Amino acid sequence: MQQPETAAVILGGGLDLITPPLQVLPGVLIQAKNYESDLNNGYRVMAGYERFDGQYSPTVTPFYAIPLSLVTGWVVAETITGQTSGATAVIFQISTAGLYITEVVGTFTAAETILGSTSTTSQTITFVYLNVTLIDADEFLDVRYNKEIFLRNKITAVPGVGSVLGAFRHQALALAVRNFDSTNARMYRSTTAGWQQVAASHIIYFDAVNQFDLLIQGVTINDSAGNNATLVGVSRQDIGSNTGYIVVTGYTAGFANNAHIRVDTAHAITISVAAAQVTLLANGKYEWEQHNFTGGAGRYRVYGCDGVNPAFEYDVTYNAIVPIYTDQSNKSIDIPTFIAIYRNHLFLAFERGIIRNSEPGNPFLWDAAAGTLEIAVGATPTGFDSTAKALIIGTARLTQALTGTVAETFELNIASQNAGARAYTMVHIGTTHMLNDFGIQSLTRTDTFGNFADQTISEIVQPVINQLIDTVVASTVVLRNSIYKIFTSSGTGISATFQKGQVTGFIPFDLGITVNTVSNANDEIGAERILIGSGTGFVYEMERGRSFDGAEKESWMRTAYAYLETPNFRKKFQRASVGVVISGKATVTINADYSLGSSDVQDTRTIGAKIDGPNSSFDAAQFDTAVFDGRLVATAYLDLEGTGDSISLII
Secondary structure (H helix, E strand, C coil), X not given: CCCCXXXXXXXXXXXXXXXXXXXXXXXXXXXXXXXXXXXXXXXXXXXXXXXXXXXXXXXXXXXXXXXXXXXXXXXXXXXXXXXXXXXXXXXXXXXXXXXXXXXXECCCCCCCEEEECCCXXXXXXXXXXXXXXXXXXXXHHHHHHHHHHHHHCCCCCCCCEEEEEEEEEEECEEEEEEECXXXXXXXXXXXXXXXXXXXXXXXXXXXXXXXXXXXXXXXEEECCCCCEEXXXXXXXXXXXXXXXXXXXXXXXXXXXXXXXXXXXXXXXXXXXXXXXXXXXXXXXXXXXXXXXXXXXXXXXXXXXXXXXXXXXXXXXXXXXXXXXXXXXXXXXXXCCCEEEEECCEEEEEXXXXXXXXXXXXXXXXXXXXXXXXXXXXXXXXXXXXXXXXXXXXXXXXXXXXXXXXXXXXXXXXXXXXXXXXXXXXXXEECEEEEEECCEEEEEEECCCCCCEEEEECCHHHHHHHHHHHHHEEEEXXXXXCCEEEEEXXXXXXXXXXXXXXXXXXXXXXXXXXXXXXXXXXXXXXXXXXXEEEECCCCEEEECCCCCECXXXXXXXXXXXXXXXXXXXXXXXXXXXXXXXXXXXXXXEEEEEEEHXXXXXXXXXXXXXXXXXXXXXXXXXXXXXXXXXXXXXEEEEEEECCCEECCEEEXX
16 A cells, blocks of 8 residues: 655745746645734734724723622622722623623722622622633633623724724824814824813914013913913924914913013013914824924924824823924915924925925924925825935835935935835835835835835735725834735725745735724834724724624635645545644634645535634644644644645635
């Protein structure tokens, strides 16, 4: 009897829609959805996302169990308080054995009495189980699911109508903008109670300067008529100019034309236009940056633009929007579409084909004498990429690079004559990448003439690119996994994984929600936070949990047909083993297909099996003919029943 032969197929390479079947590597994919190429080869299921407004995360927030001898009288959603410790929590489920709680603040102590806020029921507890259930591992999954539903239902959409126009994480909070009506939009910030409208700020113009150096952010100003306000922003039109504007919060009345603005009793400036509230026009599309221009503590701010309003600064300390006018004499056209920080300058791009830079270290001064330039780029800008040695400027037709450190040394050159960028697709991952009609382009620095070279890196998935290119609305980089993601308005898109500057695979995804904007920024501890502004008014956070905001996530992939070096011979396939790295629990189904899907070949029946990872409660489990164990790399053994010249696995 002929001995069975074995062959190893290393999974990796992503989707390949171009290479002929006999030439394609057996570990790549010919169909896939919601998987990603892993940094260390192989494929990983795409992470989930969840709605966000600053309240407790449905997936990250832990839950606890309090065993009780008497469970009558307690009410779901009421707050309990420890009468000794002062700790609080919220009940989300009541079982026959006790209470399940979440949103815990403080630490409950043994043998203390807990009191309910609604039912006013009280009982002495003996112990609080930390993030475990009262009975067994199966109940843990059910209770965790119910906890997520409970917390998810508390999270609300951004107030307003239509799509979220922009969402951005900054330190410990997030900002979001949505239309209030057909004319105006409003900005909100996340809090532990949900979205809260950003406080109203007022702009006041002046035309006479007496003691300008008195106008320091945070100082209290007055108009000598009993009206006060807090100064949060100040800008002169030019160096030494007597004209400009200030922005204040806490304004209620006064500050009329010709009034003197004073700090204590000292006259600082004279008002030329009475105070007016800062408003946002509707229907912008927000781009964001965060930066500390001075280097001083507490000066880390948000900067943004949207194409219909002037650029702005948002200050967390004063919770205020401060407009940034680059040309105070032509405010109607001072509506930038893209924003970047380069060499400590604030750069803004305008639809009319120019870019402008602020004075270095001062985003509010736009005077040529202070180092401000207006540079024509010859076409409508479609994005920025700020790199260590150049500011890359995209347009639909070509890409340009601004080098230098200050206005005197700035030099604009063409980086790529033929490679432009679709709007909102330019990112930095190793080097500049962007999407255009040729596909995904990579722009790299070289020692050749022009100092840059471009190449298309997505030919292998060009059919997918062709389907999505006309509806692309956003892109981002998932830094922790080195993945470039491109999004369409319908929530579909494609991910590209990079390793050491080289793409290792493309795979399509479908989020199941409409998308308008995507941003990636660091929070207060430096962790990246990726926020989606959806078409339904919700803000969603990516790379969170297992599901798509509680909905089932369909993830599958189909490997290329492996001929195992003998394409002209039919083979009887007896067994396949698939290595799976897992944490926790998962259910995986595997099927095999033969001979390029020929109907003359019998398929292997689908195997559905539970996998228990190293953190699960069971060491081994056997379902049908697939066996998985609880090691770091679980192995699924699949008994095969087919004969053909090639084999493909559907996972």
